[in-house]
Amino acid sequence: MNHIISVLVENKSGVLAKISGLFSRRGFNIESLAVGTTDDEKISRVTLEVNAEKHSIEQIIKQLYKLINVIKIQELNPLNIVERELVLIKVSADSKTRPEILEIVSVFRANIVDVAKKTLMIEITGNSRKVKALEDLLRPFGILELVRTGKIACTRGSKN
Amino acid sequence: MSKITGAQMIVKCLKEEGVDVVFGYPGGKVIPLYDALFDSDIRHILVRHEQGAAHAADGYARVTGKTGVCIATSGPGGTNLVTGIANAHMDSIPMVAITGQVSTAQIGTDAFQEADITGIAAPITKHNYLVKTIEDLPRIIKEAFRVASTGRPGPVLIDIPVDITTELIDENFKVDINLPGYKPTLKGNLKQVKQAVKIIAESKKPIIFAGGGIISSGASDILRKFVKAAKIPVITSLLGMGSFPETDQLSLKMAGMHGTKYANLAFTETDLIIAVGVRFDDRVTGKLSEFAPEADVVHIDIDPAEIGKNIKVLVPIVGDAKIVLTDLLSEYEKYTKKKGIPDRKEWLSRIKKLKEDYPLKYDRKSSKVKPAYVVEKIYELTKGDAIICTEVGQNQMWAAQFYKFTKPRTLVSSGGLGTMGFGLPASIGAKIGRSDKTVIDISGDGSIQMVSQELSTAVTNKVAVKIMLLNNGYLGMVRQWQEFFWNKRYSQTCIYNCVDFVKLVEAYGGVGLRVKKKDEVEDAIKKALEINNLVLVDFWIDREENVYPMVAPNSSISEMLESV
Numbered sequence: 026m027n028h029i030i031s032v033l034v035e036n037k038s039g040v041l042a043k044i045s046g047l048f049s050r051r052g053f054n055i056e057s058l059a060v061g062t063t064d065d066e067k068i069s070r071v072t073l074e075v076n077a078e079k080h081s082i083e084q085i086i087k088q089l090y091k092l093i094n095v096i097k098i099q100e101l102n103p104l105n106i107v108e109r110e111l112v113l114i115k116v117s118a119d120s121k122t123r124p125e126i127l128e129i130v131s132v133f134r135a136n137i138v139d140v141a142k143k144t145l146m147i148e149i150t151g152n153s154r155k156v157k158a159l160e161d162l163l164r165p166f167g168i169l170e171l172v173r174t175g176k177i178a179c180t181r182g183s184k185n
Numbered sequence: 186m187s188k189i190t191g192a193q194m195i196v197k198c199l200k201e202e203g204v205d206v207v208f209g210y211p212g213g214k215v216i217p218l219y220d221a222l223f224d225s226d227i228r229h230i231l232v233r234h235e236q237g238a239a240h241a242a243d244g245y246a247r248v249t250g251k252t253g254v255c256i257a258t259s260g261p262g263g264t265n266l267v268t269g270i271a272n273a274h275m276d277s278i279p280m281v282a283i284t285g286q287v288s289t290a291q292i293g294t295d296a297f298q299e300a301d302i303t304g305i306a307a308p309i310t311k312h313n314y315l316v317k318t319i320e321d322l323p324r325i326i327k328e329a330f331r332v333a334s335t336g337r338p339g340p341v342l343i344d345i346p347v348d349i350t351t352e353l354i355d356e357n358f359k360v361d362i363n364l365p366g367y368k369p370t371l372k373g374n375l376k377q378v379k380q381a382v383k384i385i386a387e388s389k390k391p392i393i394f395a396g397g398g399i400i401s402s403g404a405s406d407i408l409r410k411f412v413k414a415a416k417i418p419v420i421t422s423l424l425g426m427g428s429f430p431e432t433d434q435l436s437l438k439m440a441g442m443h444g445t446k447y448a449n450l451a452f453t454e455t456d457l458i459i460a461v462g463v464r465f466d467d468r469v470t471g472k473l474s475e476f477a478p479e480a481d482v483v484h485i486d487i488d489p490a491e492i493g494k495n496i497k498v499l500v501p502i503v504g505d506a507k508i509v510l511t512d513l514l515s516e517y518e519k520y521t522k523k524k525g526i527p528d529r530k531e532w533l534s535r536i537k538k539l540k541e542d543y544p545l546k547y548d549r550k551s552s553k554v555k556p557a558y559v560v561e562k563i564y565e566l567t568k569g570d571a572i573i574c575t576e577v578g579q580n581q582m583w584a585a586q587f588y589k590f591t592k593p594r595t596l597v598s599s600g601g602l603g604t605m606g607f608g609l610p611a612s613i614g615a616k617i618g619r620s621d622k623t624v625i626d627i628s629g630d631g632s633i634q635m636v637s638q639e640l641s642t643a644v645t646n647k648v649a650v651k652i653m654l655l656n657n658g659y660l661g662m663v664r665q666w667q668e669f670f671w672n673k674r675y676s677q678t679c680i681y682n683c684v685d686f687v688k689l690v691e692a693y694g695g696v697g698l699r700v701k702k703k704d705e706v707e708d709a710i711k712k713a714l715e716i717n718n719l720v721l722v723d724f725w726i727d728r729e730e731n732v733y734p735m736v737a738p739n740s741s742i743s744e745m746l747e748s749v
Contacts, residue, residue: 083493090490092312095366096366
């Protein structure tokens with residue numbers, strides 16, 4: 026099962042290496058990773074998506090807490106979060122296929138961010154399901170490149 | 186305001202932390218630091234290999250409870266410390282390792298003697314630092330000692346580029362420590378403590394399982410009081426030995442692969458394990474699914490990650506062993522005053538019978554020099570009052586089995602990592618930490634050859650360690666496994682007659698004695714204890730003596746192989 030873990034850390038060099046090293050040492054694969062500073066520039070948030078059993082996740086959270094630079098860890102409840110990733114997709118497009126692609130893009134409320142003679146670049150943000158649906162629809166036109174950020178997530182409602 | 190160099194600042198900070206001895210080895214990138222040490226009254230013990238420095242700092246920390254400090258240069262200096270740091274990490278020993286590094290401008294250029302030691306050491310340290318500016322230096326040193334010595338102790342590495350040690354800084358420059366993510370829980374949750382008390386009082390067959398956490402938190406006295414009040418038998422882990430007197434009738438000594446059979450059977454029969462400062466290592470539990478099948482577990486540990494890691498726990502209590510046991514005792518007394526003292530007669534007589542039925546044994550009538558006999562004689566002649574260091578392997582298990590440990594911080598042994606070559610340098614550190622004590626290294630001929638250059642460290646620093654070498658000409662523990670499980674195919678485990686240990690120790694300026702007969706054992710030990718110098722007694726023991734009892738790997742601890 027996939028779990029999303031949100032980790033607040035001191036914004037110092039080497040901290041990300043310590044976190045990712047911990048995962049590999051204990052035999053976990055990180056499915057997705059996003060890092061950036063919070064409203065306090067001394068603190069960064071690391072959002073990780075990990076596939077593991079419940080018991081293993083509890084253990085990995087306890088091990089993460091042992092890292093001195095880790096301040097707070099939350100395992101996010103998937104039912105109570107807004108989850109987003111951003112994907113750039115470069116797809117083959119000529120004068121015949123372009124209108125159809127534009128129509129799909131508009132249905133998904135995605136954006137065209139680059140137009141060239143034979144390609145279009147599409148930017149989409151959303152949860153994994155939405156991104157996957159667009160990807161599947163664009164595939165027949167020929168996806169030339171696809172770049173995605175790590176997943177970020179924020180719990181709904183008041184600050185916890 | 187007067188300025189001092191970074192190196193002088195390091196020395197100043199070490200003194201502020203109460204450091205009076207460091208173990209180390211100089212090199213290019215720590216020359217400025219060694220120059221500052223030259224003017225300081227901090228005692229520096231020059232080892233012969235950096236691994237020895239880390240082990241000596243470790244041994245020093247284990248017997249004193251203070252943080253051990255070791256120093257090495259960049260590159261190979263740091264990498265040579267690695268085994269010693271990993272050893273301290275596995276056994277939760279407070280240590281600060283200081284390594285030199287190439288200058289800040291050279292970092293990342295594959296400069297001469299450059300190694301990414303903070304990267305290398307990340308998985309084997311509690312925390313580590315690369316100092317990037319001189320203004321960070323005093324804070325980092327303070328934080329390093331704080332982190333190493335509090336919570337679950339462990340090693341912290343500080344990597345210091347050489348240019349920072351020659352830069353100047355205001356002598357009184359100070360920055361407070363800043364560890365927003367580090368807040369060890371010391372006091373256990375009182376609700377959980379009360380729940381534990383209820384379960385303990387209701388248990389018919391409880392066992393206390395005491396580990397290294399009791400020793401590092403200084404909880405031996407309160408443990409004894411609790412045991413006295415609650416009348417619960419005590420099993421220790423290897424690192425917990427000495428936390429409870431093994432001369433007490435409630436002591437079951439050590440459990441596990443080479444533990445006593447009565448401890449292993451008690452684990453198998455108990456209905457409640459009160460585990461304090463232990464981590465249920467595989468060497469203790471054997472096959473996990475068959476370990477303590479009847480038992481609920483109350484687990485007290487300062488490290489929440491240890492609770493529930495290997496064993497299902499009914500009542501978890503995160504906290505410092507001493508503080509939690511103090512609360513546990515006072516709550517237990519309150520509870521039993523109200524509800525009466527539980528009757529444990531049946532269980533205690535069962536324990537007594539197990540101890541009578543399955544004592545540790547060896548062939549006492551044999552005319553050969555039996556290692557167990559040597560260890561028993563060491564116990565007798567030191568009146569159980571020595572600090573015993575061990576190497577790793579058969580020597581370590583015989584020491585654990587046949588010496589009776591009665592006080593905390595008297596056994597210095599590499600538990601988690603199982604580091605051959607630990608004992609000699611650790612005993613040097615131990616003797617420097619407790620010069621008032623007789624310090625003995627119960628050693629093996631395989632282990633000691635990994636670090637025999639440290640004989641020189643002992644002699645030149647006048648450290649009168651007594652090495653009791655149980656010499657069987659084999660890498661004995663591996664040979665034992667080959668005998669039992671690999672059809673006696675002794676692949677690469679015979680090292681018979683490869684060195685004359687008496688001449689070796691004499692070459693370094695120590696005293697060598699040799700014992701080939703049983704009736705020479707006692708006199709040799711007596712003589713060794715009298716000589717005020719490094720002494721090595723080379724006991725030619727029964728070569729194929731095995732460590733019994735033994736649990737075969739991945740078997741239940743209730744099934745033990747025994748000598749015939």
